Amino acid sequence: MQISRMITALVFTYLASGLLNHCLSNPGFFGGQGLLGNHVHAYETAPGQTESPGDPADSDGDPADSEAPQASTQNTASQPMDGQSRELAVNETAANEDLIAAVQAGPKALxxxxxxxxxxxxxxxVVLFAYGQGQPEQAGDDESNDEPPLPRMEPPETPVIPPQASDLPPNPDKLTGLGSGVVLSADGLIVTNNHVIQNATRVVVQMPDETWFDAEVFRGDPDSDVGIVRIKPSELLQPIEIGDSDKLEIGDWVLAIGSPFKLQATVSAGIISGKDRHIEKIPRSNMLQTDAAINPGNSGGALIDLNGQMIGISTAIATRTGFYQGVGFAVPINQAAWIAEELDQHGEVRRAAIGTTLVDLKPRIAKQFNLPPYSGILVYQIIKDSVAEAAGIERLDVIVEFAGEKVRDSTALQRAIERQKIGSEHPIVVRRDGKLVELTVQLATVDDPTGVK
Structure with missing residues (x-):
């Protein structure tokens, strides 16, 4: 499978680079002039034939009648350039050189x-060392001989040899877990998985330059398996660039970076294999699925795109052995970044809600209520005195739009609602008796949907 994928990638990049070369060098594609200009022209010189930059030849080999354009070019070049123009020229030259390098790379472009x-x-x-958690459950610890259920949470690795650092105070607790984390802010905010730091009495952060910091704050959200760690660095850190996980498509290339088996900064490649995957052990999961290798120690590490932007947090694997079998899962960064901000600023994740029980209109349910399949989300129950009831939402209404966005399934609606500010008001459109009704709902908390805190 891996060899087949590599061959496919090489063939694709070879064809793509050939097409790119053709487009860049063919004047017809860009209004009469190739993007690479004279660079490509030089590559097209026939073997044994020489050209002078001042005597360009046409397709017949005769000198081209280009005195006027040459004079115009020379006059333009002789004019002094201001700072902005000079900077633009330098940037354009650098961009052209990058394009040339990409074309020449061919199959090596990927x-x-x-x-x-x-x-x-x-x-x-970064690498995270957790102390005092108690022995985490490892693969093969099940009392029965049955195969473990799928998918299975990837546990943090238990290091055999604890890290040694003379500048760290002695710790009475046992080193119990190892995982990864990613720097979100230059002042020391790090995101990871909750299961990496859960129940720890102490967390130590190892930076890429092998310096160490004791975490001052570490907390997590079990419902999403996202956690944060805060340190006070002596100088500004290098935060990762955040991408947009909502724009990912199945088949997009990704890289997983972490510390499997204590091998720091290990990189593995794969693709997005699926989206919106649910894991039973993570109640509020809508995972990205990837075949990039994820092993013990990868938990909390970065899943990045080919722009080097973080689009997910490596979190779990589906396995019957406890180790990588080609199916891994990551929390989308759009969800993780919001949760990390909530944990950092409020100490908990404040999720908004309206106080309803929702049902997706799959064909069987839609037929039961005589409604078109997938035409919205059915309001099956309403909590008494909830903000939904106050807004005028009724049982058996079908929600078709929230905050100006159309919705088709309850998971998407839940995500759209929970990330909004508590107490904010939003338009919501329901279908009732065949007619569209627009209402306004004020969001409450999940813990108390009957009021606003």
Whole structure:
């Protein structure tokens, strides 16, 4: 499978680079002039034929009648350039050189993309050592001989040899877990998985330059398995660049960066294999699925795209052995970044709600209520005195739009609602008796949907 995928990638990049070369050098594609200009013209010189930059030849080999354009070019070049124009010229030259390098790379273009993405992101990935958690459950610890259920949470690795650092105070608790984390802010905010730091009495952060910091704050959200760690660095850290996980498509290349088996800054490649996957042990999960290798120690590490931007947090694997079997899961960064901000600023995740029980209109349910399948979300129950009831939402209404966005399933609606500010008001459109009704709902908390805190 891996060899087949590599061959496919090489063939694709070879064809893509050939097409790019043709487009860049063919004047017809860009209004009469190739993007690479004279660079490509030089590559097209026939073997044994020489050209002088001042005597360009046409397709017949005769001198071209281009005195006027040459004079115009020379006059333009002789004019002094201001600072902005000079900077633009330098940037354009650099961009052209990058394009030439990409064209010349050919089949190596994908390797170059992997290298550049990894280089951009690796400096923001750290190692986390957790103390005092108690022995975490490991693969094979089940009392029965039955195969473990799928998917299974990837546990943090238990290091055999604890890290040694003379500048750290002695710790009475046992080193119980190892995982990864990613720097989100230059002042020391790090995101990871909740299961990496859960129940720890102490967390130590190892930076890429092998300096160490004791975490001053570490907390997590079990419902999403996102956690944060805060340190006070002596100088500004290198935060990772955040991407947009909502724009990912199945088949997009990704890289997983973490510390599997204590191997710091290990990079593995794969693709987005699926989206919106649910894991039973993580109640509020809508995971990205990837075949990039994720092993013990990868938990909390970065899943990045080929721009070097973080689009997920490596979190779990589906396995019957306790180790990588080609199916891994990551928390989308759009969800993780919001949760990390909530944990950092409020100490908990404040999720908004309206106080309803929702049901997706799958064909069987839709037929039961005589409604078109997938035409919205059915309001099956309403909590008494909830903000939904106050807004005028009624049982068996079908929600079709929230905050100006159309919705088709309850999971998407839940995500859209929970990230909004508590107490904020939003338009909501329901279908009732065949007619659209627009209402306004004020969001409350999940813990108390009957009021606003």
């Amino acid at each position: 390797s170059l993309a992997f290298r550049m993405a990894a280089k951009r992101a690796t400096g923001s990935v």
